[in-house]
Amino acid sequence: MPTIGTVYLVGAGPGDPGLLTLRAAELLRRADVVVYDALVNPAILTLARPEAERVFGGRRAGEGPADRTAVMDLIATRAREGKTVVRLKGGDPYVFGRGGEEALYLAEAGIPFEVVPGVSSFVAVPAYAGVPVTHRGYSSRLVILTGHADPESPECPVDWAAEARLPGTKVVLMGTAQMGRIAEVLLRHGMAPDTPVMVTQWGTTARQRSVVATLATIGSELARAGLGAPGVAVIGEVVRLREKLNWYERRPLFGQRVVVTRAREQAAALSRPLAELGAEVWEVPVIKTAPPRRRRDVMDALLELNSYDWLVFTSPNGVSAFFDFFFQRFQDLRDLGGARIAAVGPGTAERLRQLHLQVDLVPEEALATKVAETMANYMSLENLRICLLRAEVANPDLPKALEEHGAIVDDIAVYRTVAETEGNDETARRLREEGADWITFTSGSTVEHFHQRFDLPKLLGRFPTLRLASIGPETSRALAGLGLAPTVEAREHTIPGLVAAIRDHVIAERLVASR
Incomplete structure (x- = not known):
C-alpha cells in the first residue's frame, strides 16, 4: 500500500x-x-x-x-x-x-x-486600483464582508444596519450584483450619501475595470458601466486617494493581454518585460527543439571545423544546439578552429558573446539576400567553405544566395523544431474562448505551429481586434504565407525590440484616442 x-x-x-x-x-x-x-x-x-x-x-x-x-x-x-x-x-x-x-x-x-x-483580493484589488484599505489620515478600521446575499433578507449573514453606523473601510467581496441594494440599506440607516465607493472587476488583470461613485449613485453607475463578477467593492474615505495612487492602470501596457508563443524554456525572456509594462501575459508555447534526425552530419562537420572559413549561425537555438554537440566531442573551445563567425540577428550574436566568442559579422537585416550581400561585401566568398548551422527545416534561400557568390556551403541541421503540445491546455482553451489583444511571434516556426494548432486566420476572424507582433522580416514572411500582415514588426530584431514595438504602438493608439 x-x-x-x-x-x-x-x-x-x-x-x-x-x-x-x-x-x-x-x-x-x-x-x-x-x-x-x-x-x-x-x-x-x-x-x-x-x-x-x-x-x-x-x-x-x-x-x-x-x-x-x-x-x-x-x-x-x-x-x-x-x-x-x-x-x-x-x-x-x-x-x-x-x-x-x-x-x-x-x-x-x-x-x-x-x-x-x-x-487575498480584499487587499490586492484595491491596491491595484489605487486605494489603500487603511490610511492613518482616513481610516484605521477595516472590515471584510461578503455581499452575495440579499441585504434585506432575514437570512443575510451581514448586519448592514449595524455597519452603517460603524466607521472605517468596508471591503465587500462577491457583492457586485447586490451593491445597489446594499447602498440603499446603508443610506437608510444613516450612512452619508456622499461616502465614496469604488467597485473593481477582474482586479490585478488586464481586464481590470473600476467604477468610482458615491453611496447615493453607485447602483446606477454600475448599471451604466455594465460591471459584473468577479468584483471587489470598497466603501469609505480611502477611495478619495485613488486619483493620486492609481499606479497600475497607468502602466504602458495596462489592459493588454499578450500571448507568447516561444518555447517554454525561452518564454520568460519575453514574458517578463511585457508583464513589467503592465500586460497580462499568457504563455502558449507552440514549439520546442529536438535533436536533428541526421546527427552524423553534425559529427562530420565537427571533424572538419578547421577546414571552414566561416561558421554561420541563424538563431540562438542553433548556437545552443551546436555547442551542445561540440562539447560532447571537445573539451576546449579553442578546438573551434580559426573560422570567422557570422550571426544572423543581434539575439544570435549575444548568445555567441555569452560564450566569449568574437562575432565578426552581424547583418543589419535577417534576410537571406542581405546576409549573403553583407558577407560578400566583407570579403570575397569565392571558393570559401561556409558551414551554415541552423534548423533542420529552414529557408533554402540563404545557402542558395551564398553559393551565388561563389561559396561552398555545407548546410548542417543542428536541431529541429517540433510542435509543443503539453502543459498549456487551459490557456489554449481560454485563448479560443476569450481571445487576446496581441499574439507575438519570434520565428517562422512559431507562426507555422501556432497556425497548425489554432488556425490563425480563423482566430483573427473571431476576434477582429486581435493584433500580431513579429520580431523580424523572416517571421513576417511566414505570416504573409497565410495572407496576413503583422500589426507591428520590431525595428531591432530582438526581444527588447519586439517589446518596444508593442509598447510604442499601444501608446500611440492611446494618444490618438485621447485627442
Missing part, C-alpha cells in the same frame, strides 16, 4: 501571477496533480510540470454549481495513491473560498494536508 500523499490547499492570489507566493510556486513545480478553480489565472498553471495532471475543479460562467463532493473525492483518491496534490484556489483559501470546508473534509478523511495562504 503506497504512502498517502499530502494535499496542499494553496492560494493562487487574485489574478496577477506575480502575486503568487514563493511557497505556492515551489509546490506547483512539485505537484503530481493540480486541481484548480475558474478564477485561477491560467498562466499560473504553466508552473506545474508538463506531465502533471491538471483537473478543473470549479464552476465556469453559465454553469451550475460545481460538484464539490466529487472534487474532494478525486483529491482524496489521488492523495491515497501517494501523489502530491495541489488544490489551487483563487485568492486565499480561507477568505470566502470554502478552504475551511475542504480542510475539514481532508481532516475527517485522514488525508494529510497543509494550507498555503495566498494574497
Whole structure:
C-alpha cells in the first residue's frame, strides 16, 4: 500500500501571477496533480510540470454549481495513491473560498494536508486600483464582508444596519450584483450619501475595470458601466486617494493581454518585460527543439571545423544546439578552429558573446539576400567553405544566395523544431474562448505551429481586434504565407525590440484616442 500523499490547499492570489507566493510556486513545480478553480489565472498553471495532471475543479460562467463532493473525492483518491496534490484556489483559501470546508473534509478523511495562504483580493484589488484599505489620515478600521446575499433578507449573514453606523473601510467581496441594494440599506440607516465607493472587476488583470461613485449613485453607475463578477467593492474615505495612487492602470501596457508563443524554456525572456509594462501575459508555447534526425552530419562537420572559413549561425537555438554537440566531442573551445563567425540577428550574436566568442559579422537585416550581400561585401566568398548551422527545416534561400557568390556551403541541421503540445491546455482553451489583444511571434516556426494548432486566420476572424507582433522580416514572411500582415514588426530584431514595438504602438493608439 503506497504512502498517502499530502494535499496542499494553496492560494493562487487574485489574478496577477506575480502575486503568487514563493511557497505556492515551489509546490506547483512539485505537484503530481493540480486541481484548480475558474478564477485561477491560467498562466499560473504553466508552473506545474508538463506531465502533471491538471483537473478543473470549479464552476465556469453559465454553469451550475460545481460538484464539490466529487472534487474532494478525486483529491482524496489521488492523495491515497501517494501523489502530491495541489488544490489551487483563487485568492486565499480561507477568505470566502470554502478552504475551511475542504480542510475539514481532508481532516475527517485522514488525508494529510497543509494550507498555503495566498494574497487575498480584499487587499490586492484595491491596491491595484489605487486605494489603500487603511490610511492613518482616513481610516484605521477595516472590515471584510461578503455581499452575495440579499441585504434585506432575514437570512443575510451581514448586519448592514449595524455597519452603517460603524466607521472605517468596508471591503465587500462577491457583492457586485447586490451593491445597489446594499447602498440603499446603508443610506437608510444613516450612512452619508456622499461616502465614496469604488467597485473593481477582474482586479490585478488586464481586464481590470473600476467604477468610482458615491453611496447615493453607485447602483446606477454600475448599471451604466455594465460591471459584473468577479468584483471587489470598497466603501469609505480611502477611495478619495485613488486619483493620486492609481499606479497600475497607468502602466504602458495596462489592459493588454499578450500571448507568447516561444518555447517554454525561452518564454520568460519575453514574458517578463511585457508583464513589467503592465500586460497580462499568457504563455502558449507552440514549439520546442529536438535533436536533428541526421546527427552524423553534425559529427562530420565537427571533424572538419578547421577546414571552414566561416561558421554561420541563424538563431540562438542553433548556437545552443551546436555547442551542445561540440562539447560532447571537445573539451576546449579553442578546438573551434580559426573560422570567422557570422550571426544572423543581434539575439544570435549575444548568445555567441555569452560564450566569449568574437562575432565578426552581424547583418543589419535577417534576410537571406542581405546576409549573403553583407558577407560578400566583407570579403570575397569565392571558393570559401561556409558551414551554415541552423534548423533542420529552414529557408533554402540563404545557402542558395551564398553559393551565388561563389561559396561552398555545407548546410548542417543542428536541431529541429517540433510542435509543443503539453502543459498549456487551459490557456489554449481560454485563448479560443476569450481571445487576446496581441499574439507575438519570434520565428517562422512559431507562426507555422501556432497556425497548425489554432488556425490563425480563423482566430483573427473571431476576434477582429486581435493584433500580431513579429520580431523580424523572416517571421513576417511566414505570416504573409497565410495572407496576413503583422500589426507591428520590431525595428531591432530582438526581444527588447519586439517589446518596444508593442509598447510604442499601444501608446500611440492611446494618444490618438485621447485627442
